Amino acid sequence: QVQLQESGPGLVRPSGTLSLTCAVSGGSFSTGYWWNWVRQAPGKGLEWIGEIYHSGDPNYNPSLKSRVIISVDKSKNQVSLKVSSVTAADTAVYFCARTKWQQMVYYGLDVWGQGITVTVSS
Amino acid sequence: EIVLTQSPGTLSLSPGERGTLSCRASRSVSSSYLVWYQQKPGQAPRLLIYGASSRATGIPDRFSGSGSGTDFTLTISRLEPEDFAVYYCQQYGSSYVAFGQGTKLEIK
Numbered sequence: 001q002v003q004l005q006e007s008g009p010g011l012v013r014p015s016g017t018l019s020l021t022c023a024v025s026g027g028s029f030s031t032g033y034w035w036n037w038v039r040q041a042p043g044k045g046l047e048w049i050g051e052i053y054h055s056g057d058p059n060y061n062p063s064l065k066s067r068v069i070i071s072v073d074k075s076k077n078q079v080s081l082k083v084s085s086v087t088a089a090d091t092a093v094y095f096c097a098r099t100k101w102q103q104m105v106y107y108g109l110d111v112w113g114q115g116i117t118v119t120v121s122s
Numbered sequence: 123e124i125v126l127t128q129s130p131g132t133l134s135l136s137p138g139e140r141g142t143l144s145c146r147a148s149r150s151v152s153s154s155y156l157v158w159y160q161q162k163p164g165q166a167p168r169l170l171i172y173g174a175s176s177r178a179t180g181i182p183d184r185f186s187g188s189g190s191g192t193d194f195t196l197t198i199s200r201l202e203p204e205d206f207a208v209y210y211c212q213q214y215g216s217s218y219v220a221f222g223q224g225t226k227l228e229i230k
């Protein structure tokens with residue numbers, strides 16, 4: 001059974017860069033799956049950050065695109081997220097999640113990590 | 123980009139009652155890419171419904187989804203205590219994922 005585990009610093013300084021990693025274990029990393037980052041500010045709803053295919057082809061939320069880089073390391077079965085020039089508004093729980101496509105059917109984000117809390121503060 | 127608006131913001135019901143949650147899109151979307159999630163406090167979201175009406179693996183049949191075009195509905199036929207949570211609709215299109223703002227289903 002596939003599992004996702006987010007890791008990274010829990011505290012980032014304002015104007016700095018937030019860097020997180022999602023480790024994928026127990027399942028295929030390749031064909032049919034996209035890998036997403038989603039965040040949730042305290043007491044707020046879900047905000048999609050972006051997605052990437054195993055071949056390294058990312059799509060981003062236009063509202064964050066100028067500050068976000070999502071990359072993939074197939075050799076390690078890992079997906080990474082970098083958000084630059086962070087402010088307090090970037091304080092959130094960050095989730096890694098898998099999008100499943102199978103025979104052209106979109107199943108949505110079917111597997112999620114537990115999430116990691118990141119606070120932006122000096 | 124498509125905007126999804128969920129209503130009501132909060133729904134207060136009792137166990138055993140029927141819950142009806144709405145998701146309206148700012149323009150017509152393909153039902154193939156309309157998804158519903160459940161989220162409980164301190165947990166990651168859980169996939170409930172994909173393709174507007176297909177239940178994900180392991181989801182009880184008291185959960186059902188319907189709709190097309192701009193209007194979609196998640197129905198919980200008989201609420202169980204574990205169903206009280208926040209529910210999100212989500213749409214995928216043009217390499218973009220949009221979430222609704224959520225409906226909180228609380229115990230009356």
